[in-house]
Amino acid sequence: MSSEQAPGRAWVFGDDVNTDLLAPGAYMKGPFEMLASHCLEAVDPMFAQQVQAGDMIVAGENFGIGSSREQAAQALKHLGVSAVLARSFGGIFFRNALNLGLVALTCPDSGRIRAGDRLAVDAAVGAVDNLSTGERYPCNRLPPKLLDMVRDGGLIAHLEKRQSNGKPDQDER
Amino acid sequence: MTAMGATLVEKIIARAAGVDRVTPGDIVTCRVDLAMMHDSGGPRRVQPLLERLGRGIWDPERVVVISDHYVPAVDAESAAILDGTRKWVARHGVRHFHDMQGICHVVLPERGHLRPGMFVVGGDSHSPTGGAFGCFMFGIGATDMAGVLITGETWVTVPDTIRLDWDGALPAGVCAKDMMLHLCARLGMGGAAQQVVQYGGNTVDALPMQERMTLSNMAAELGAQCGLIEADETTVDYIRSAGGDPGDPVAWRGDDDAAVMARHRFDASTLAPQVAAPHSPANAGDVAVHEGTPVHQAYIGACTGAKLEDLRMAAAVLSGQRVAKGTRLLLAPASTRTTLAAAQDGTLATLIEAGAILMPSGCGACAGYGAGVLTEDEVCISSTARNFRGRMGAASSQVFLASPYTVAASAVTGRITDPRGFLEPGAGV
Numbered sequence A: 001m002s003s004e005q006a007p008g009r010a011w012v013f014g015d016d017v018n019t020d021l022l023a024p025g026a027y028m029k030g031p032f033e034m035l036a037s038h039c040l041e042a043v044d045p046m047f048a049q050q051v052q053a054g055d056m057i058v059a060g061e062n063f064g065i066g067s068s069r070e071q072a073a074q075a076l077k078h079l080g081v082s083a084v085l086a087r088s089f090g091g092i093f094f095r096n097a098l099n100l101g102l103v104a105l106t107c108p109d110s111g112r113i114r115a116g117d118r119l120a121v122d123a124a125v126g127a128v129d130n131l132s133t134g135e136r137y138p139c140n141r142l143p144p145k146l147l148d149m150v151r152d153g154g155l156i157a158h159l160e161k162r163q164s165n166g167k168p169d170q171d172e173r
Numbered sequence B: 001m002t003a004m005g006a007t008l009v010e011k012i013i014a015r016a017a018g019v020d021r022v023t024p025g026d027i028v029t030c031r032v033d034l035a036m037m038h039d040s041g042g043p044r045r046v047q048p049l050l051e052r053l054g055r056g057i058w059d060p061e062r063v064v065v066i067s068d069h070y071v072p073a074v075d076a077e078s079a080a081i082l083d084g085t086r087k088w089v090a091r092h093g094v095r096h097f098h099d100m101q102g103i104c105h106v107v108l109p110e111r112g113h114l115r116p117g118m119f120v121v122g123g124d125s126h127s128p129t130g131g132a133f134g135c136f137m138f139g140i141g142a143t144d145m146a147g148v149l150i151t152g153e154t155w156v157t158v159p160d161t162i163r164l165d166w167d168g169a170l171p172a173g174v175c176a177k178d179m180m181l182h183l184c185a186r187l188g189m190g191g192a193a194q195q196v197v198q199y200g201g202n203t204v205d206a207l208p209m210q211e212r213m214t215l216s217n218m219a220a221e222l223g224a225q226c227g228l229i230e231a232d233e234t235t236v237d238y239i240r241s242a243g244g245d246p247g248d249p250v251a252w253r254g255d256d257d258a259a260v261m262a263r264h265r266f267d268a269s270t271l272a273p274q275v276a277a278p279h280s281p282a283n284a285g286d287v288a289v290h291e292g293t294p295v296h297q298a299y300i301g302a303c304t305g306a307k308l309e310d311l312r313m314a315a316a317v318l319s320g321q322r323v324a325k326g327t328r329l330l331l332a333p334a335s336t337r338t339t340l341a342a343a344q345d346g347t348l349a350t351l352i353e354a355g356a357i358l359m360p361s362g363c364g365a366c367a368g369y370g371a372g373v374l375t376e377d378e379v380c381i382s383s384t385a386r387n388f389r390g391r392m393g394a395a396s397s398q399v400f401l402a403s404p405y406t407v408a409a410s411a412v413t414g415r416i417t418d419p420r421g422f423l424e425p426g427a428g429v
């Protein structure tokens, strides 16, 4: 099986996209679908309506800074976003994203990507292919164990799967 | 290429991952030495995930639960959360349960749970506090915590280290809280968003343990994963007196030639008391900027600002003084042991004689959970760590952050006040 995931279209954002923009506090008490439908509306009112399954977020520095709310990553995943590529991430967002099954990769060249470019990400190799321009950018790699977890749909789903396969929780070392 | 030495955080992660060494940026899986949870983010959030998997917890001896957010219960809802917490620890056989004994970040080391070199996760964003004991302790969300509880493991990206070195003697009336507010202003809220910070220099060496905890605690405000301080005699003495085992602290120091991402130096001797204006700790500046601003409430509380050292600072200012008419001074000691020690050494009497209103040991008004919250347009000066909009009550309320000295001085005049005028020359901590 190729480690590449299916190509997706790029949605491009700037620096410092915080968790309040991703999961606006005003909708935190309501149903989750409602919260997700307001994801990023303060910077792009059409995003939540128009984003399609497999699309990717491309951003600058500090993506996901702010509170530790898991809903920020959950909202993107719920909307079908397949990966987030940013120059840097808020540390807790980065953890939450992978634990919830959303690919997050540090990509120093994210600024070269334009809105609508078609991207293919290979998290095992650590590369992003821009199918629209033919360029290839390096990104960080995810080690196999973590990639398994993300592919299984996140930490809990991963543990569920291992359990039903009769595998131990911990690998030998 | 000659091999460089390793930083403290790299050494701790390598040990927990069972490898010889790690490099910043590596993602590794680590065994967790200890997991701490509180009543708000703990059992009630992780239990549904444990149930989904039909699992219990990997090692009840390595789990510490501390009820502090909803204590004491103020309504049926908070009472149910506490009841659920108590039932959860009983059901899972968690012996290390500190019920209503104070705020988790203070109670954890106070009860001897931390030892230099440990790899610790906490279900709270101020978990970097554990770094003051030479532990790599960081905050995680509920999904992450459920994974730890089931497997005893978690993954981390090995962080870079930013050194924050302070030299010089702190002037009287200036303390760790002022150092931290200054750092928030200088480095910004995301100043260390993917790194750990490590404090050092002769100022930090001279600080008592609880003051070091304030530095580590507010590493969270820089966005740092942890606020490390290498263990020394001060650390060992504290751990021993808490009934803990300091282990081998010498083994848990970074190498001198370890590569760090950045090193910033600061001069403590020229630092003035700091005040952070609403609604961010990064809005900090010298107290002079805000002097004279009237306050309705002065609050001495939270893991950041109500440990015994903090109460002693407030008492140094309030000795023989009275809280101003029209201003209220609320005092929520960080733990029951803090209250006891302050009662024994006379600190508590000084504070109460000055008019402080004694409140339960818990998170209290800090994040709006307990008693002492603010209504519309009220102004509070507080020894807590954060002043985000609406955190302590109504959205239009205004919270200024300052040291216990400055909060106490402001309580006496009813206006934001430089505490240095209240202190005998040389009377600082």
Ligand code: SF4
Binding pocket: B103, B104, B105, B124, B126, B301, B302, B303, B304, B362, B363, B364, B366, B367, B384, B385
């Ligand atoms: S006292 Fe405040 S900052 Fe500390 S744990 Fe409680 S709510 Fe958080």
